[in-house]
Amino acid sequence: MSTVTTIEKLALHVGTNVTLRGWVHNKNSKGKLHFIQLRDGTGFVQCVVFKGAVGDEIFHALDHLGQESSLILEGDVKAEPRAPGGFEISVTGAQVVQKVEGFPITPKEHGPDFLLSNRHLWLRSKRQWALMRIRDCVITAIRRFYDEQGFVCIDSPVFTPAACEGTSTLFEVQYFDDKAYLTQSGQLYGEASAMAFGKIYCFGPTFRSEKSKTRRHLTEFWMLEPEIAYATLDDVMQHAEDLLCYVVKSVLERRRTELEVLERDISKLEKIVPPFPRLSYDEAYEILKEHPESTFKYGDDFGAPDETIISKRFDKPVMVHRYPHEVKAFYMKRDPADPRKALCVDVLAPEGIGEIIGGSQREEDLETLRARIAEHKLPEEAFAWYLDLRRYGTVPHGGFGLGLERTVAWLAGVEHVREASPFPRMMYRIYP
RNA sequence: UCCUCGGUAGCUCAAUGGUAGAGCACCCGGCUGUUAACCGGGUUGUUGUAGGUUCGAGCCCUACCCGAGGAGCCA
Structure with a gap:
């Protein structure tokens, strides 16, 4: 039988x-x-x-x-x-x-345009099989990690009434007789949820209508956003390190065959153990000064080539913290030790993938936050509910956003984030 | 939005301004250990679109369309 x-x-x-x-x-x-x-x-x-x-x-x-x-x-x-x-x-x-004849994707070489136009069939290939199973493993590991750590999954809405940081990067949609926007971040809602549940995460799709055409960008991508009540910047950095190490370990344990299919250098992933290097913005600047090819000027945000120079110094993800507040979002708390800096952190993945995490400690004081909203010329009405969080039981808190596809691309060792998404959405591509 | 590169058979590519080609896919035949099998034979074209220059344009010129890589912005 x-x-x-x-x-x-x-x-x-x-x-x-x-x-x-x-x-x-x-x-x-x-x-x-x-x-x-x-x-x-x-x-x-x-x-x-x-x-x-x-x-x-x-x-x-x-x-x-x-x-x-x-x-x-x-x-x-x-x-x-x-x-x-x-x-x-x-x-x-x-x-x-x-019985099938003439399947379009043969075992020979194909170009990206053809493969992306046939994404619904391309998913059957061995390489895509390996990639999607690694993506699945990363998602499962993230959810298991948060469950084990006592976090509650509280998802943020996809339809939002207004921009949360600016207006130029949002997709506008018709919402009955009004306009609404597809979310570019669930963070503000995450803060509300953290005040209700203590430690929360949201994990869902995020939309950016920036006209970016690079191997690191999609117009629709999945973002994990934990938010933790009573957390300081140091707590946020420690948490990011714990999460990344947990995810890497899980992929190494459960998706070794898939990594081998992708010919991933597994020894590079085995080096991803605590502690990760922590570098202040000023210390990162010292590295860039040694590289005359960098166009970086002190006070700017780092460009993609600058991130590559910094991350190439290390074989682990690098945490760069305390950027000048001018290049960061209004809700980030400023460093009491140096008010020119924001209590923020970017995590740069090794091997040129760039930023996979951006996070911060949030400003918890009502009047300071109102002043920031005014400085950034944002409409206070839109943030009325957000300001309520500082009126009723405000506490220090923080969190970050992790880009799923960039993380998968890094772990799987693929060049382009589009391969880390089952049906990638890009500026010039919405089919199939 | 800007810069760079590209668009020729189903796919990947070749073709000094002078008859449109190859490999693979596909079809037929052969083979009991193949790993992108191999060997023999066969089919496959509105050269992205529209103009222009020329005796003659896949090739030169102009505009547009589509795609890729990068910048900016971000995860």
């Missing part, structure tokens, strides 16, 4: 007859012998069909199976060092669900 199972569980079935339900990933034929690389979503396995073993009828049914033909195979599981993955199926029976 044949047991229905999945490719990832084959190790439990060596020596028995199993049924696998999947798709033809690739096929080679040598006369009276077919090699079918079958994929079922959980993995890939080589299936060998001998004409003598299955008879003429089944053998010929498998003769002209194109890539991505859907197929149910029955066969004996063998440990086989010659086969990719270490296991092999000696096929004893087969049922072709659909």
Whole structure:
């Protein structure tokens, strides 16, 4: 009797007859012998069909199976060092669900335009399989981490009434007779939730209508935003370090095969252990001074090339803290030790991915915050509810935002964040 | 928004201003250990669009469209 199972569980079935339900990933034929690389979503396995073993009828049914033909195979599981993955199926029976011809994405080279236009099919390739499973692992690790740490998931709304920091980067949508905007950050709502639940996180999609065309940008991406009552900047940095180490460890434990498919240098991930280097803005400036090719001027925010110079000094994520308050958001608390600086931190990932986390301790004083809103020429009415948080039981607090796709791109070692999103949205691309 | 590069077969690319090509995919045949299999044969074109220069334009010129990389801004 044949047991229905999945490719990832084959190790439990060596020596028995199993049924696998999947798709033809690739096929080679040598006369009276077919090699079918079958994929079922959980993995890939080589299936060998001998004409003598299955008879003429089944053998010929498998003769002209194109890539991505859907197929149910029955066969004996063998440990086989010659086969990719270490296991092999000696096929004893087969049922072709659909015979396919002309699947567009062949095992040869393709360009990004073609692949992105065929994203719905590209997801079936081995590389995308590995990437999406790593993405899943990162998401699961994040949620497990927060659950273990006693955080409550309180999601922020996607429709928002107004800009939270500026207006130029928002997508405007019709909201009945009014206008609304797609959220660019759930943080302000996160602060309200932290005052209600203590330690919270929100995790959902975020939208930026900036006309960015770089390998680090999407118009829609997922952002994790923890917010912690009674947290200082040091607490926020410690928390970011704990989270990143937990996520890296989880990916190394649970997605090693996928990292190998991507030919990721695993030794680089194994170095991601505490403590991470912490660098003040002024100390980062000292590094940039040694690089005449940098156009950085003291007082500016760091540009992408500057971030690369700084992060290349280290083989771990770098935390750069206490930027000049002029280049940071209105809600960040200023450093009592140096009022020209904001109590903020950016975490720069290694290997040129850039900023994966931006966070801060928030200004908790009502009058100071009102003054900041006025300085930034923001309409106070829009922030009335936010100011209430400082009227009723205000406490020191802080949090950060982590870009999921940038984090996945870094861990998986891929060049472009678009591959870290199942259906990436970019300035010139909204299909499929 | 700005700068740079590109658009030729289903895909990846080639083609001094002079008949539009190759590899892969696909189709037919061969092969009992292939890993992007291999070997033999075959099919495949509005050269992004619209003008212009020229005896003649895939190639030169102008405008536009589409895409990629980067800057700025950000995660």
